[in-house]
Amino acid sequence: MSPMNRREFLKASAAASALVALGSRAQAAPADLPGVTWTKSVCRYCGTGCGLYVGARDGKVVSVKGDTENHNAGFLCLKGFLLPQIMAASDRLTHPLVRRGDRLVCASWEEAMSLVATRFRAAIERHGPDAVGFYGSGQGLTEETYAANKLFKAGIRTNNVDGNPRLCMASAVAGYVSTYGKDEPMGCYEDIDHADVMLIIGSNTAEAHPVLFRRIARRKQTGKDVRVVVLDPRRTPTSRIADLHVSFTPGTDLAILNGMAHVLFAEGLVDEAFIAKHVAFGEGTDANKALADYRAFLAEYTPERAAAISGARPEDIVTAARWFGEKGRTAMSMWTMGLNQRARGVWANNLVHNLHLVTGKIGVPGSTPFSLTGQPNACGGVRDGGALSHALPFGRLVANEKHRAEMEKLWNVPAGTLAPKPGLAAVDLFRALEDGKLQAMWIMCTNPAQSLPNADRYRKALRREGAFVVVTEAFHPTRTSELADVVLPAALWAEKEGVYGCGERRYQLLDRAVQPLGEARPDFDILCDLARRLGHGALLPWRSPAEAWDEIRQVSRGTAYDFTGMTRARLRAAHGLLWPLPAEGHPGTKRRYVKGEDPLVPADAPERILFYGRPDGKAVVWLRPQKPPEEVTDAEYPLWLTTGRVLEHWHTGTMTRNCKELRHVNYEAVAELHGEDAAALGVSSGDRVRVTSRRGSEVFTVRVVEGARNGLVFVHMHDPDRMCNRLTIDAVDPVSRQPEFKICAVRVAKA
Amino acid sequence: MTAIAGVVFVTVPGAAPRVAARLVREPGLTLAGGDGDSRIAAVWEAADGAALEALSEALLGRDAEIVGVFPTFVASEEAEP
Numbered sequence: 001m002s003p004m005n006r007r008e009f010l011k012a013s014a015a016a017s018a019l020v021a022l023g024s025r026a027q028a029a030p031a032d033l034p035g036v037t038w039t040k041s042v043c044r045y046c047g048t049g050c051g052l053y054v055g056a057r058d059g060k061v062v063s064v065k066g067d068t069e070n071h072n073a074g075f076l077c078l079k080g081f082l083l084p085q086i087m088a089a090s091d092r093l094t095h096p097l098v099r100r101g102d103r104l105v106c107a108s109w110e111e112a113m114s115l116v117a118t119r120f121r122a123a124i125e126r127h128g129p130d131a132v133g134f135y136g137s138g139q140g141l142t143e144e145t146y147a148a149n150k151l152f153k154a155g156i157r158t159n160n161v162d163g164n165p166r167l168c169m170a171s172a173v174a175g176y177v178s179t180y181g182k183d184e185p186m187g188c189y190e191d192i193d194h195a196d197v198m199l200i201i202g203s204n205t206a207e208a209h210p211v212l213f214r215r216i217a218r219r220k221q222t223g224k225d226v227r228v229v230v231l232d233p234r235r236t237p238t239s240r241i242a243d244l245h246v247s248f249t250p251g252t253d254l255a256i257l258n259g260m261a262h263v264l265f266a267e268g269l270v271d272e273a274f275i276a277k278h279v280a281f282g283e284g285t286d287a288n289k290a291l292a293d294y295r296a297f298l299a300e301y302t303p304e305r306a307a308a309i310s311g312a313r314p315e316d317i318v319t320a321a322r323w324f325g326e327k328g329r330t331a332m333s334m335w336t337m338g339l340n341q342r343a344r345g346v347w348a349n350n351l352v353h354n355l356h357l358v359t360g361k362i363g364v365p366g367s368t369p370f371s372l373t374g375q376p377n378a379c380g381g382v383r384d385g386g387a388l389s390h391a392l393p394f395g396r397l398v399a400n401e402k403h404r405a406e407m408e409k410l411w412n413v414p415a416g417t418l419a420p421k422p423g424l425a426a427v428d429l430f431r432a433l434e435d436g437k438l439q440a441m442w443i444m445c446t447n448p449a450q451s452l453p454n455a456d457r458y459r460k461a462l463r464r465e466g467a468f469v470v471v472t473e474a475f476h477p478t479r480t481s482e483l484a485d486v487v488l489p490a491a492l493w494a495e496k497e498g499v500y501g502c503g504e505r506r507y508q509l510l511d512r513a514v515q516p517l518g519e520a521r522p523d524f525d526i527l528c529d530l531a532r533r534l535g536h537g538a539l540l541p542w543r544s545p546a547e548a549w550d551e552i553r554q555v556s557r558g559t560a561y562d563f564t565g566m567t568r569a570r571l572r573a574a575h576g577l578l579w580p581l582p583a584e585g586h587p588g589t590k591r592r593y594v595k596g597e598d599p600l601v602p603a604d605a606p607e608r609i610l611f612y613g614r615p616d617g618k619a620v621v622w623l624r625p626q627k628p629p630e631e632v633t634d635a636e637y638p639l640w641l642t643t644g645r646v647l648e649h650w651h652t653g654t655m656t657r658n659c660k661e662l663r664h665v666n667y668e669a670v671a672e673l674h675g676e677d678a679a680a681l682g683v684s685s686g687d688r689v690r691v692t693s694r695r696g697s698e699v700f701t702v703r704v705v706e707g708a709r710n711g712l713v714f715v716h717m718h719d720p721d722r723m724c725n726r727l728t729i730d731a732v733d734p735v736s737r738q739p740e741f742k743i744c745a746v747r748v749a750k751a
Numbered sequence: 752m753t754a755i756a757g758v759v760f761v762t763v764p765g766a767a768p769r770v771a772a773r774l775v776r777e778p779g780l781t782l783a784g785g786d787g788d789s790r791i792a793a794v795w796e797a798a799d800g801a802a803l804e805a806l807s808e809a810l811l812g813r814d815a816e817i818v819g820v821f822p823t824f825v826a827s828e829e830a831e832p
Contacts, residue, residue, distance in 0.1 A: 014757030
């Protein structure tokens, strides 16, 4: 790019970001401050994994600046720029709390940990190991999550280990595993720079992943005839750069995706040679079908029928398919919660993969399916690390005898230590707490009393008589810590050391920049303390996270994730490394399954692509019909409800609503309505409405929005005082166990 | 090096059109849009980040109807290969 073009691009990006952020308030991070030491780190917020430097002076974080050598090229979003503000927020918890009646009162670490150990021991002794559980987070460091997983599964001997990634990515995981045999994206962010067509579905990238959106916008602006297609019921800020925005009735995108596949075949846009070499076909859970079966299945998904089901225009479905399938051009898909948080989320994921597999647009620069991630270490710590109730580290499964035996050997525990039955997944874990099967729960670095669907039900479970709940958290009160029996002050972000793994298989080291505030301790130290008190200290013998990391690398050896070569020193020197990376001299892997790039594809493999995750080396195109959401609108609940993020706030707001600059914008969750719906209700922007579902109700201020869809209410998810999850449904995908946050039925009345 | 920033100006309610009229005369500043009431999106170019901050403070001190200047994006021309 010439200097002039580059400047024009930067100006356009700046303008786009300002327009997207219109209404945001922040202060610039100081440029270069005297006396400041800079420590390489990673942003604490979304799954993009932006590299940055933490500036500290006099033991305090005073600034951040983007890492120009990392994938984000020095760019940070508004929240990232403001990270220093949350480090000393007034609601930072600096000492342990224990419950005395209705109150949480200060306690010493010894008093709090002694109580925790006593209650956990008692629950295990009286009711067995499955009477306790761990609920972790895609925000914990890899070493922390690994320690918890090992302690609970190999020490306490329960598989009741799950975490909030179950709420955001489980359907993406099951989509990858069912299609390719292995989890995690095969492509990388760099594919955006080569994509001719970008299909963004169920993702408001502009607000949820702003730095990636910048890259998408840049590609759109600088590439030749680059087209962006956005499939989303709402006209979001992401749609502003779209060449085609396809709006549809919530829950009908399976029909649209099948409709697109129909057009690809009807117009000869498929790659028959690729299909013959690399694709199998399946229905249910088995690859038991043939291409002819798939074509017959697609026959009924004409664009007209898909449009009739979805409320989209048939010509838009045709256009989207034509652009995606155009020969000689690359195509990349990106999606997130709009697909994943669904009772048919796995199927929706499968149908996106289908588009790539039938066109052969996969495994080359610019052509890849790519699920975007919501949290900074959901991939690295929880998903890859196997800290889910059905999983063991690095692709191994609880239910697989060979995998259990491998892990028992690696963890040096007797054969038969690991229980063969999968534990309880997130929602099921809290249901067990509700009915008394679970007696004690450890919650780390997450806020389920606000973030679970049908939240009031599980808030009651957390306060059930006899239940014992420990929360480790950097802030208090949160909607969860307020319900806990013990709250332990956790060190936050730059106060501790560990690894984050972001959405493109990129692992990065966060070095400690400052000491923890007050009496706060890293979760790693707290978990090692718990292990010692429960008699499992030998399982967690490490003196530092670095020592744990060396063990984790060895546990990855020989798996599809193999990152044995990612030594601490190499991570410290690098600006992110992508696995597989099986030896210290290996550069890392941009594209999996590709000969010459992925070290797991043999050099003498007969074809350029090998989907080695499956026994036959082929990926599966699944026949997945349109299915409606779990709950649909009716006369009593006539409107759809969906929920989501805004640019300025993150998740449940615990790390943004306490930032004084961000408090000025979108502090309060609002209900966005279409003008016609607002008129029918007799309300306008600024009025209050009560939104009621079959599970609960909440009052919101109305915002009438031009891009809203008629019949759809959109509510922000970050506000603990106006909790959208009082309304959402706790139905889950039968395979991934991920809840259907994105769709339920409500009625709205003027409050 | 040139620093390029996306910024949002927040004004007192209703003052955005008046402030925008004044901002168009500001060197290095290009207006990108606004809500017509109290927010203006703009692109600002300056020698470096420190200069941007100094300009921001100067504007805040000079224009009583501007209540905040907030970056949404900061980059330099050398920032990316």
